Amino acid sequence: MQTALITGVNGFAGRHLARLLKCKNYKVYGTTRSPGFFMPVNMINGLVVTQLDNKDSWIRILNEVKPDVVFHLASQSNVKIAWEQPSLAFLSNTMTALYLFEAVKQVSKNIRIISVGSSEEYGFYKEMEFPIKEESFPHPSNPYGVSKHSVALLARQFYEAFDMDIIHVRPFNHIGPGQRRGFVVPDFAYQVAKIEKGIQKPIISVGNLSSKRDFTDVRDIVEGYELISRRGLKGQTYNICSGKPVVISDLLEILISLSSSQIQIEEDPGKLRPIDIPIYYGSNEKIIEHTSWARSIELTQSLEDVLEEIRKEEWLENL
Numbered sequence: 008m009q010t011a012l013i014t015g016v017n018g019f020a021g022r023h024l025a026r027l028l029k030c031k032n033y034k035v036y037g038t039t040r041s042p043g044f045f046m047p048v049n050m051i052n053g054l055v056v057t058q059l060d061n062k063d064s065w066i067r068i069l070n071e072v073k074p075d076v077v078f079h080l081a082s083q084s085n086v087k088i089a090w091e092q093p094s095l096a097f098l099s100n101t102m103t104a105l106y107l108f109e110a111v112k113q114v115s116k117n118i119r120i121i122s123v124g125s126s127e128e129y130g131f132y133k134e135m136e137f138p139i140k141e142e143s144f145p146h147p148s149n150p151y152g153v154s155k156h157s158v159a160l161l162a163r164q165f166y167e168a169f170d171m172d173i174i175h176v177r178p179f180n181h182i183g184p185g186q187r188r189g190f191v192v193p194d195f196a197y198q199v200a201k202i203e204k205g206i207q208k209p210i211i212s213v214g215n216l217s218s219k220r221d222f223t224d225v226r227d228i229v230e231g232y233e234l235i236s237r238r239g240l241k242g243q244t245y246n247i248c249s250g251k252p253v254v255i256s257d258l259l260e261i262l263i264s265l266s267s268s269q270i271q272i273e274e275d276p277g278k279l280r281p282i283d284i285p286i287y288y289g290s291n292e293k294i295i296e297h298t299s300w301a302r303s304i305e306l307t308q309s310l311e312d313v314l315e316e317i318r319k320e321e322w323l324e325n326l
């Protein structure tokens with residue numbers, strides 16, 4: 008039986024990954040910054056509350072849990088917040104990963120690390136070629152992307168210099184049940200649900216609708232993490248994506264079409280960003296070739312599931 012440690016197990020992807028690993032008979036341990044709002048205790052064998060902000064706590068956890076594989080998901084993953092607090096993005100994303108690499112080097116180099124980066128590492132420049140491949144030139148366009156690309160560089164360095172078993176993954180936008188507000192799909196879906204309940208005027212407030220992104224359901228993304236942890240090659244980087252660009256306005260149209268309410272759209276300048284990457288979509292050839300990963304959930308299904316989950320939320324019922 009494999010033992011896995013998931014950092015950020017209380018997060019959006021963390022909870023889905025814990026469920027998947029449990030189904031696949033892993034012994035699952037998780038870390039969380041605060042035990043607060045959701046604790047999947049029945050899904051995991053142990054939960055450690057920790058900030059992961061120094062090497063010693065990492066060493067303690069690794070010695071206690073003795074994982075075969077660490078899925079390092081814990082991070083500050085909101086691009087807009089990273090614009091507002093870039094130093095926080097660096098502390099949460101770059102420093103935490105660096106402490107992990109240092110600690111694993113000291114405890115046991117047999118531990119496989121799945122280092123979770125982001126498609127934001129590629130950023131955007133005029134001559135960019137699509138779909139984006141793993142070897143594309145990285146030009147991150149925001150502090151979040153820089154913080155994650157720094158992790159990628161450190162991962163490569165620890166692999167090359169110390170032969171550590173690190174794989175860096177670059178998931179593109181993930182969506183699905185359990186995602187918190189602050190990301191485009193829940194931001195829109197909560198408003199649709201509130202309009203349906205009559206607690207918001209029938210106007211959805213939006214940011215930039217012209218950008219194009221590559222969306223994959225979180226349940227397919229975590230399937231990718233697990234496959235990569237077994238079949239991926241040490242020292243490699245893998246995109247996880249659908250390979251198809253979707254205009255944000257189309258996403259909104261689909262969500263609105265899932266509701267019987269009449270809904271208007273209004274741009275809120277406060278939701279725009281200093282730089283918003285106009286388009287990105289990736290190539291998933293490598294992950295498919297190396298691991299036989301396949302997407303199983305289509306975009307409309309993900310949006311239906313998100314909306315359905317939000318409609319059932321208690322706070323909406325009680326308002």
Ligand code: GDD
Nearest residue numbers: 084086125126127179180189190191194213214215218255
């Ligand atoms: N969040 C949000 N809210 N975005 C909006 C809104 C809104 O009301 N209206 C329009 N958008 C636009 C954003 O300007 C952006 O162009 C696009 O929708 C997607 O925004 P997000 O969902 O916030 O995602 P992101 O692309 O900035 O970053 C996400 O994907 C990365 C992977 O590609 C995050 O999940 C990152 O953590 C992740 O690494």
